[in-house]
Amino acid sequence: MNNKETYHLTIQIYVSYVCYFLFSMNPGFIRHFQHGLFVKNYHNSLSKLATRKKVKKYSQKPVPLTAREKVSKYMRGNKSRDTKPELLLRRALWQNGLRGYRVHWRKAPGKPDICYPSRRLAVFVHGCFWHRCPHCQPTFPKSNLRFWEEKFINNQQRDERNKTLYREAGWQRVVVWECQLYQDLASCLSLIKALHRGVPASWEIAA
Numbered sequence: 172m173n174n175k176e177t178y179h180l181t182i183q184i185y186v187s188y189v190c191y192f193l194f195s196m197n198p199g200f201i202r203h204f205q206h207g208l209f210v211k212n213y214h215n216s217l218s219k220l221a222t223r224k225k226v227k228k229y230s231q232k233p234v235p236l237t238a239r240e241k242v243s244k245y246m247r248g249n250k251s252r253d254t255k256p257e258l259l260l261r262r263a264l265w266q267n268g269l270r271g272y273r274v275h276w277r278k279a280p281g282k283p284d285i286c287y288p289s290r291r292l293a294v295f296v297h298g299c300f301w302h303r304c305p306h307c308q309p310t311f312p313k314s315n316l317r318f319w320e321e322k323f324i325n326n327q328q329r330d331e332r333n334k335t336l337y338r339e340a341g342w343q344r345v346v347v348w349e350c351q352l353y354q355d356l357a358s359c360l361s362l363i364k365a366l367h368r369g370v371p372a373s374w375e376i377a378a
Contacts, residue, residue: 281333307350
């Protein structure tokens with residue numbers, strides 16, 4: 172055994188005797204000693220976490236939708252009832268005292284958006300895009316043309332069939348276009364008020 176090893180062994184024996192003396196004189200020293208080791212290890216762990224490099228997470232770019240998927244998404248977002256134009260007209264009718272109407276009454280052909288059964292009056296609020304408004308003439312979709320042509324033709328043919336049914340039943344049928352509703356709501360209300368008061372059964376009004 173060389174001098175260096177002898178020196179380290181002496182130090183270890185000395186430290187052991189000191190610890191034994193402290194433990195025997197003060198039992199609470201054990202808790203303080205253990206707590207000191209815990210604090211030391213805790214700070215070492217924090218320093219290791221601080222020096223650890225953060226891994227960057229890269230988000231994947233969304234895959235662009237195909238033409239068919241775009242149409243499907245657009246159709247799902249389209250509501251068949253309680254649209255903004257319908258709510259606007261119903262609110263205006265209510266405020267002007269034209270109450271007692273039925274909404275999407277199933278007993279009438281085509282389930283009109285607003286219906287006064289006792290007055291034999293049906294009001295349709297047509298979206299300019301879906302029913303091909305003759306006033307504002309909305310643009311035609313550029314993709315999936317065959318689908319849109321069939322869709323628009325079916326809508327227009329259904330409107331013509333309902334028009335014939337109302338004429339044969341002696342009802343008044345009013346078509347309020349979306350663009351007219353936003354441009355001149357007062358005129359639309361005046362027309363519905365006049366028909367609500369009663370007009371000859373032979374009249375056919377298409378606003």
